[in-house]
Amino acid sequence: MQNLAFILIALGLLVLIGWLAKDFFMADEISVFIRIAVGIIAAAVLMLFGIAIKDRIAQSKKDDFEGVDN
Numbered sequence: 001m002q003n004l005a006f007i008l009i010a011l012g013l014l015v016l017i018g019w020l021a022k023d024f025f026m027a028d029e030i031s032v033f034i035r036i037a038v039g040i041i042a043a044a045v046l047m048l049f050g051i052a053i054k055d056r057i058a059q060s061k062k063d064d065f066e067g068v069d070n
Contacts, residue, residue, distance in 0.1 A: 021042075025035050 024030065
């Protein structure tokens with residue numbers, strides 16, 4: 001149930017971010033240079049986030065806690 005809550009929160013945030021990004025990138029009063037720079041930064045942050053998640057999943061698959069006592 002907790003995972004479902006996290007998924008719903010993430011989906012809601014993605015919808016809000018998408019709505020804000022659409023308004024930002026369609027605004028005529030913002031310079032094209034600024035819009036491109038923000039887009040590049042956002043893409044880089046998403047790539048780093050994806051790499052961190054992938055590394056975390058890979059690390060959790062190879063961790064073995066045989067010597068740990070509860």
